[in-house]
Amino acid sequence: MKATLTTLTPVHIGNGTTYNKNIDFIQSENKIGIIDEKKVLNLIGTENINQWVSAIDKGGNEFINLLKQRGWNNELEHISSRICELKNTKTKSTQLKEQYRTAINGACIPGSSLKGAIKTCIFDYLTSDDDFINQRKIDDLKTWKDSKDFKTGNNIRKNEKWSDSKTDNKIFGKTANEKSTRFLKIGDIHFGNINTDIINIGILNKYYEKWDFKTGQQYYAESIPSGATANFQMKIDTILLVKNIEKYPSLWDSKKTEPFNNGVENLCEIINGSTISSLNFELATLKNENIDDNIKHTIINILKSLILEIENR
Template sequence: MNTQHVLIETLTPLHIGSGRLLQGNTEYLYFANHSTVSVVDERKVLSIIGEENLDKWIDIIGRGDDLLDYLVKRKPNITPADTSKRIVRVEGKRSPGGNQTIREQIFSGNGQPMLPGSSLKGAIRTAIFNALVRQNPGAAQRINDFKEIKEFQDFKSGQSKRTVKYRGGTLEKKYTGPDPNHDVFRLLRIGDAHFNETVCLLSETLNEKGDGTFEMKNDPHDKVEQFIECIPAGAETLFRVQIPSELKARLNEIKYRDTASKIPHRERMEWTNILADININTKRLIQNELNRYQSQHLPDGALEYLDSLKGMMTGLHNNQCVIRVGFGTGYLNMTGGWAEQLWRDVANIDFKKEMADLAEGVRRNARYNSFALPKSRKMALGGIPLGFLKLTVFSESEFAAWQAQAAEREAAKLRQAEAKRIADAEKARLAAEAEAKRLEEERIKAEEAKKPKLFEGTLKQGQELDAEIAKSGKPNKVKVYAAGYESKEFDLIGYASPEPVGKVVIVKVDQLDKKKNLTQIRYSRFK
């Protein structure tokens, strides 16, 4: 068995979804002071709330109240670690909150974020399939062999309608093998790649409008804008790939020649060919993107998109390739976009109509069929494309050197993480102190506002004055805070119930004598 160690580096954020959406205020909490998301551990939250208050927790969820606010009341010095299964750092200027959802990254059984081998193998399969199709386009140009149109009568509208489907499996059999047992990709076995951390960021959509211009669809209430949990750019890990050399050798033996004849293009399953096919496919896709967008006036939110693409393939060595995988990579990346090139050369077809049929076949919403395929692009906030990876195939000596440096790399990561933890703790302490100071200032201000203020102006009928209960009774006796009346007490007319001495009340001037002296006051409200 020929096992190869491959280093994978995320050039841009990578998201492979678990299929689960994390619901804000229920399944995750956002700690603004820490710029982190806490994926909720129900047991930890229950330990803060207390089992006797479980109904309160359920009520908070049901009413949509802020769960974190309630937890802070129960535990004023609460941290993300107090509530979480895992903590996810938030990147970018926008942060999740309220009832917004986050697309969860897929994790392995041991709790590590991962890139499944099947996802990477699918991307490699696309690259090699495109190489094979472009090398021998005959089967791919016989469109009717794998295109299916069904016409039917719509019962609601009474109109004739149709559906267009393309049987990709039928075409693939022509190039990769007639059935799973004789598929050439059985000779390529890819393990899962495990990483150490995830981040949360906002994905936006560059959208083509009906007038041919472009916009960023970034309305917080728009479903095309999504927060995603992903493996960050700059993450590295190793995974293993097996190309069973013994099996390939046996297929060359005479007694297995019949079986071997059913497995086409076995020569592609060599690393030199695989890396070359991947790079050619990626370069073509990037160039297609640049050709489409670099002459367009793009919105500010997408300006980094083209610059990021231009530098994606620079500095590669012979043992390296760049491939794109996962969420937000788009239809053309998933298929390689071979149809647009190869169908142009097919005689006796209407190319524009065929491309319109293709758009109809792959789109979920028919109202966009008049647009170029695809009409939108997903990207991280700021125009960063998603899912670009660099693969480096190690020799035995390179693998040994990488392993030897692993301890220092891990120590450097730990030092960096500890420095960040200390910085975050200091940031949180300063934020807590600032919040405590603000609350104290508000308390003092509120207390000052409750204290009676001395009125020193000219008294008029209906003038409001601060007063204080001097004697409790029916009626209460009050001391009025007006210059010249500090030692005089008045009956609190208009309020019958006894009130405690010292309670501040607002009264109105009810009567003045001919010399404008105050003779009677009336209750207005308590301060």
């Protein structure tokens, strides 16, 4: 079926490419231009490519100075493959992570990325059911190291923690053929030639009893803006699901397949419920944390607006 996705916040799915300031991109007030090598060569001349390499090696503003020597007048469109709006001009990041895109259909959220997020919601839904969890041994969901207590001679556990791989195997199935999520099929979400935004990403970390942003670890991220809409294909293969239940009933207990039994709309209700639950948890946790009031109030207002928007849909 054809589904429609609308982003509620900026979304960044990286393609693994990181750009460096004044080498791969240039910032001019609230605009960032991604360097187009062909346009730069047309401006400086192919005979001066060594000067370009030298300017990059020297760093700083040498590349910009070279462009200005060749007549460039701060017009980003003359040297850029695309120009994006920077949402916070007060930041001083020097690296930019590029948004994943396809050559023909532009900025994109891969179907696998959306499916992974939905899988997290299904995981939350299933593990909220005590009966479902009680049927599984808790020890089968954890990892630890055995160490001998020298006083008693007994084995004790060290570094005990939840194991993602074990939990995934127990909740969804050991192999690809046994995983319930195989029946959920999601296509890539293409946003075409939408104007992407540049947002600044900071790492908010806890030092002792206080939260603060890590110094020097912020970066720019090219992002699909909030409110962007695109159509994509989303399907629950109920025919294949029913055939598997009939042929291998021991692999498909009713609770495991419940999220997929009543169509896409029911699955969306599960997703919304899980998302609201997570946002409320963040909200409750944040209120008791020692964070700068301005930062705290900003995050709280964003969380509240997201909860309200989801509840009203």
